[in-house]
Amino acid sequence: MTAAADLILYNGDVHVLTDTATPADPAHSAVAIRDGRIVGLSNDYDAAFRADTGTREVDLGGRVVVPGFVDAHTHLAVLGKHGVHADLRGADSPAAATARLAERARETDAGWVLGFGYDDSQWSAALSTADLDAVSEARPVAAIREDMHTATVNGVALAEHGDEMPAADVGEDGRIVEDAVEAVYDATDPDLAGTRPLIEAAQREANERGVTAVHEMVRDSHAPRVYRELDAAGELSVRVRLNYWADHLDAVLETGLVTNHGGGMVTVGGIKTYTDGSLGGRTAKLSEPYADAPGETGQWVVDPSALAALVERADDAGLQVVAHAIGDAAVDAVLDAYEDAGERRHRIEHAELASDDAIERMADLGVVASVQPNFLKWAGSGGLYADRLGTARREASNRFADMLDAGVDVAFGSDCMPLAPLVGVHHAVTAPADAQRLSVTAALRAYTSGGARAGCREDEQGVIREGALADLTVLDASPWEHADAIADEVGVSMTVVDGAVVYDGR
Template structure:
């Protein structure tokens, strides 16, 4: 006699997101795994005395979203610190920061995006001195490659800030710092273990509210790896986490014997993450031609020779690589470096962002079996008059984030948020309704990139990414169908998020 299910979800529109995408009415779960996907009639045979049944009432059930590139501490900070994402001007950002002062030593804000402001300029020392002249104040741009500091913060951090990344005017610091200097600021305000736990639990709530059931967290000089394991041991981690360690952790990871895919069901070692260039917002992405609105063509954060050494050491030690490359020149150097590894396809080496890849780059990636880890959210900057119009000019703006070209070439495509924001439906909406035809995906293609595509990037396609018997019971239930409402996908609400067969989020509960 077949054992009863622990959980059944009935009367729904269940999309397996397999190829082809099959739809059913119901799904049954036992011991955290899917045991059957079928009609209501067939699933009813698995109903037992202790089975929990959820009537989906026609809602859409999908595999849980996998965010393949996110900074979970930053997500938590948006919830627990000054959230500058909705600031409409420098003055508004100053008011938000001033109102956020709770008596802590530092006043911190995260997520401002000056490209949406009429002034279209970074926050400066003068702005933040209006928040406080007694406490250090720091505001991080949304991409984390740029930060603004008040006078107190500049004085306190004078020694660790490399001069080349501290912007000046008339010889005096403006308060704007980029790349290595911004990283030094992040290190200075790094939270301790207890605060890290608060941030990660807050981020977990945000993930669940947006249907995310698994994340690839980019961690650097953080207590997060320890905290995740403590949370798992305590039964408080309800999110599958893949830890992608920054390259400055490589020696320690090798000494400890870590390898890609080592770990538990909920916390695994992922890739070694490294940079090549910076960001388009900070004019530090490395381009082959100059920026349209400023001098220079960007900068190397990790020079090519150093990148090759990091790639060699990480690959030899059995690690997947995840290499940040945005500008076309950076992408070229990254592909060259990864091409020299023993088995790029078997290692599933990844390139993160890939915003300005050429046709030749995409063809080479397909030949090498490299994974394209990309962020559809970034299309919010690609519209006419937006940030990319300013940085690149209209012609080059139309060449960014050409997602269909990757699929057509056979390059594995994994979607993620980079925390801008952590909301898969926002990203799916952007590429289903893009500024350019060359960026447009179908609803199914976009959802697969955020489920099975992202699972593949983390060696998890055998257990995540589709709704099939034998896989982990990780689901998101939507209030409406993105196929029936393609023009308003970003407005669709999440009704339930389920991880390991347990309801971790229920709207209104």
């Protein structure tokens, strides 16, 4: 006798997103779940035979069901800071950002005044020390740009922490980049008690956005302990794959952690490293100068020789390497380092300016392109890429279609800019250049099975089939029917993780 299901979702439009899947499959309207796994994929009539008095049955009202979104690049502890400190997302000018920081200063009476998430690419003026001095001339103030490689600080912050900031990373008007920003992080990182509310706030946002699993980048953080404590208490509602920063490699090796170790909701990913910086801060490493700064080609955060040594150590120890590389020179350096590595499914994070040769090498080496489709918001004719790179390189950025055509494994993530898979899918589907643009199905696959493959779980995650993990996202409208406006017209109605409904917004 077939065991009854714990949960049955019926009257839905279920999309398994296989290579041959059509946008609509009327044979699949119901999903039956037991013990955190999918035990049935069928029509409503057949699904009803799996119900008994203990089964929860949910009428989806014709809503679209897809595999749960896997966000392959997140910083949830940082995301949580948006809900605790000043949230600068959407601020459209220095004055708007300053007003939010001033409000935060009024809410607190001591210590740093922090704001996170501003994007100044469309501002007519830059945020400056004078702006932040107006917030406070007695307390240190910092506004962190959404790329997390760039910030602006006030005079007090420079006076108290300037000696910890490399002079080369401190620009005019209080704008700082790379290691100078790290000095701010070092001075403001929360303790264990302060980390938990950040993770809980970010987890709620992830659930609301349909995210069922994240590949988390952690450095000098209590977040790994918080994730494990939440898991042990049965309070973790998103799967977490931990990628430890390269400066923790010795500790990772000493404790014997290996990629894919772990159980429950928390597993070990790999070792995260930088190579270069960001386009917004002009620190991404390019082979040709920036269009708006002819003498500059960016900088190495980790130079190629150090990168190669790190990759060799991590690879020999059975650890996947997760390497940030944005500029074309940085992408080439990472591929050089991976040339003789083992088959660990190593990754390049961002890969925004991968050349034709680099894309071919990624396919040949089996390197995963862990990319951010939401970055395409800067790829329009009047956007950040046009300013920094000029037309030709702008149109050759983030070439997701070319990557897939070449046989590269593509995984989508958000970098929490914002944590919103449907926004990323929207930008991939409506990208300005053919080489960037994907079909709705291909974009959804990159945010589901693509992320699962990048995390070595493609056998059970990012798919809808019997035996797979019961991680599902329910959409309130069809993205295929709203392909030109997915971000505006398609939302998340429900999120299921490990067979439990963790968000219900119907």
